[in-house]
Amino acid sequence: MRILVADKDRxxxxxxxxxxxxxGYEVVEVTEKEDVLRYLDTEPVDLVLLATEVDRYGGTYLIDHIRKRPHLTTVPVIMMTEKDHLAELMV
Known part of the structure:
Protein backbone atom coordinates (compact mmCIF):
# COMPACT_ATOMS: atom_id res chain seq x y z
CA MET A 1 0.00 0.00 0.00
CA ARG A 2 1.38 3.41 -1.01
CA ILE A 3 0.60 6.35 1.27
CA LEU A 4 1.30 9.97 0.41
CA VAL A 5 2.04 12.03 3.53
CA ALA A 6 1.97 15.82 3.16
CA ASP A 7 3.04 18.25 5.87
CA LYS A 8 5.10 21.44 5.94
CA ASP A 9 6.91 20.20 9.07
CA ARG A 10 9.72 17.83 8.07
CA GLY A 24 5.34 -2.27 5.85
CA TYR A 25 3.75 0.64 4.02
CA GLU A 26 5.39 2.46 1.13
CA VAL A 27 5.48 6.14 2.06
CA VAL A 28 5.92 9.20 -0.15
CA GLU A 29 6.76 12.42 1.73
CA VAL A 30 5.73 15.81 0.33
CA THR A 31 6.08 19.32 1.80
CA GLU A 32 4.69 21.56 -0.97
CA LYS A 33 1.12 21.68 -2.30
CA GLU A 34 2.29 21.73 -5.92
CA ASP A 35 4.22 18.51 -5.29
CA VAL A 36 1.15 16.88 -3.74
CA LEU A 37 -0.98 17.56 -6.80
CA ARG A 38 1.82 16.74 -9.26
CA TYR A 39 2.51 13.40 -7.58
CA LEU A 40 -1.16 12.47 -7.39
CA ASP A 41 -1.59 13.26 -11.08
CA THR A 42 1.26 10.94 -12.09
CA GLU A 43 1.47 8.13 -9.53
CA PRO A 44 -1.17 5.92 -7.92
CA VAL A 45 -1.66 6.06 -4.15
CA ASP A 46 -3.95 4.16 -1.81
CA LEU A 47 -4.25 6.82 0.89
CA VAL A 48 -3.40 10.49 1.45
CA LEU A 49 -2.47 11.74 4.93
CA LEU A 50 -2.74 15.50 4.70
CA ALA A 51 -1.78 18.11 7.28
CA THR A 52 -4.22 20.91 7.91
CA GLU A 53 -1.46 23.17 6.56
CA VAL A 54 0.88 22.31 3.71
CA ASP A 55 3.23 25.18 2.89
CA ARG A 56 1.07 28.32 3.14
CA TYR A 57 -2.15 26.61 1.98
CA GLY A 58 -4.68 24.88 4.14
CA GLY A 59 -5.37 21.18 3.74
CA THR A 60 -8.95 21.89 2.71
CA TYR A 61 -7.59 23.74 -0.34
CA LEU A 62 -5.81 20.56 -1.35
CA ILE A 63 -8.82 18.35 -0.65
CA ASP A 64 -10.92 20.52 -2.96
CA HIS A 65 -8.34 20.15 -5.72
CA ILE A 66 -7.88 16.42 -5.12
CA ARG A 67 -11.64 15.77 -5.32
CA LYS A 68 -11.91 17.66 -8.62
CA ARG A 69 -9.67 15.05 -10.25
CA PRO A 70 -11.82 12.13 -11.47
CA HIS A 71 -9.08 9.53 -10.95
CA LEU A 72 -8.78 10.51 -7.26
CA THR A 73 -12.41 10.63 -6.15
CA THR A 74 -12.19 7.25 -4.40
CA VAL A 75 -8.79 7.75 -2.75
CA PRO A 76 -9.28 8.22 1.01
CA VAL A 77 -7.89 11.44 2.49
CA ILE A 78 -7.22 11.74 6.22
CA MET A 79 -6.47 15.13 7.74
CA MET A 80 -3.75 15.41 10.40
CA THR A 81 -3.60 18.30 12.84
CA GLU A 82 -1.68 19.47 15.87
CA LYS A 83 -4.66 21.50 17.06
CA ASP A 84 -6.45 20.22 20.13
CA HIS A 85 -9.55 22.40 20.36
CA LEU A 86 -12.64 21.77 18.26
CA ALA A 87 -13.06 25.48 17.51
CA GLU A 88 -9.56 25.55 15.97
CA LEU A 89 -10.45 22.65 13.69
CA MET A 90 -13.55 24.23 12.18
CA VAL A 91 -12.87 25.51 8.68
Missing part, protein backbone atom coordinates in the same frame (compact mmCIF):
# COMPACT_ATOMS: atom_id res chain seq x y z
CA UNK A 11 9.99 16.42 11.59
CA UNK A 12 6.33 15.36 11.47
CA UNK A 13 6.93 13.81 8.05
CA UNK A 14 9.91 11.86 9.38
CA UNK A 15 7.97 10.56 12.39
CA UNK A 16 4.86 9.54 10.45
CA UNK A 17 6.95 8.03 7.66
CA UNK A 18 9.07 6.00 10.08
CA UNK A 19 6.02 4.57 11.82
CA UNK A 20 4.25 3.66 8.59
CA UNK A 21 7.37 2.24 6.94
CA UNK A 22 8.02 0.07 10.01
CA UNK A 23 4.57 -1.43 9.46
Missing amino acids: SVLALVSARLTAR
